[in-house]
Amino acid sequence: MKANRLKRKGFKKTILAAAVVIGGSTLLFQGLIQAVTAAEFKKTDTVPTSYANYTASSSKAAQKSLPAGYKKANYTVGEIDLESYRSQKPTSKDMTKEAAAEIGAQALWEIFDLNLEGRVIEMGYNEANENLPRSRWYADVHINDKLSYFFEVDSVTGELFGIGRSRTLDKQVSLAFDPALHKKPQEYVELARKLAEKYNVVHSPVKSVKYNNQGYMDNDPDITMYVTGENGELATMTFSRYDKALLTIGYSTPTKHALESSEKDMKRLQEKVKELEKSDSPANGNETPFMRVIEMD
Template identity: 25%
Template sequence: MKQTMGTKKKNICRTVVASAMAITLCSTVFAGANNVAMAMALDKEESISTTYNVSTTIVDKAEDYVKADYKILENKVMRSINSGALPVDQAAEIGAQYLWDMFKVDLNGKTIYMSHFVDPEVAKAYWKGDIIETGSEISDAPPVYSFVIEAISGARVSASKEWEKKETTIPYNLEKLREKYKNCNEYLDLAKQFSEKHSGVKATSAEFEDISASLDESSIEYGKPFSESGNYMAHEIFVRIIVTDEQGQKTEVEISTDSKTLQFINVIDPNRENNENYLG
């Protein structure tokens, strides 16, 4: 779900600025269903024991990974009825390893909320997992971390984390930021590293795509069109890069300019005609 320069400012604030991606996964594929359906599922929640070991079919688990003591809550509205799909507990464990590889997430004592869905544009099924802060409800709180894997193979698709809720702000001028970061080798190299960790395949090239940000609403004048050269304030700024690996697969990587850490990663499906409807 990308936003264009003509988007009204009130819409820009809801996610990120100027053709930025939504950090929460799968918002386009099953828009309107994830929070409502999950809220319905909470009335039928079911904890599932996770007492086995499984590794992904694509990327071996990290050597420092230790299986956490987490719980699984399956969305009964968006559950799998495909006998060929991975069982929900195996999918959750693959996702747990995925989040550890990308973010070093400690899931001890946490709950993974699992949903199954199908993307009709590419005729593929997926498992999505959301990790919510203790004491929060899935229906009213953004996930702290999320992942998406292919439901049958277990292949990694997307992983993200919620942006930090910061009080401090920094200047946000889109034209100047694009000029500053479009040829920044440091972020291109970081994106390659994250892509290789994500897929296990060597990255061959990286290309700057765009800048996004979590804007400070107080810096926006409502009723006026967004200006790329406007003097706005942002809580955090991100660089978005497209990485191509030696197999020709393209992956979208978003990196925080504050911490230089991964914020979001998403495999681009070549069979999807409109990649604004990607799973990220």
């Protein structure tokens, strides 16, 4: 079970990194951004929680009414048994894990039609950090001893940061990059627009949907779309390329912070490359250039 959690932790890094790459970039640059952003997530420095950019639309999102037809299930709230969570403690400003669990339970029911009756929602607290200066509650839901659903909620406001599901297909399908889909992703653009409107993902009418990238989780190939609302909110939506099922939603706050962080990382990477080009320029034009590992501070 712990192995599954660690695997999911790595998957979350990739999803967040993927959220900041919009369309037309080459796979090389997508890989560079993901690698740099993942490295940044390994840092453990904490920073003061910031709500300077907390908007009215976010507040409304956190205070929305119960989904139609929803009834609270008889579930149990537990704790994620990992040292990284045990070492971080909520403060008096944070909501209880039970309150955060119920916000996520409602979202899981509305988006994935998940009935949590008799289930356990395992919660872990994350302090604010450099990449996301907002503290939050993260949750895992295991079904048949397999990590099946997860979500993340702002621990102060209750704003939903992300939600998703993990699954293993009962058949082997191609995980390869689909060049035809890369050129013509319109079917998924329309699907993302439809579901973004249905689930109020950007808390306003959808202004645009753009293709982001392709990837996979376990043996399930996926595609991620970038959604922009008329109110300026940004979000990512990931679908299975196997059966078009919705897999994850990354909401505006973490997406914007990931975008800002990766833009900074890209600038740092470009500066590093320029430094290497200067220091490693062959004295003789006929010499063969060589590859070198780039270390980010």
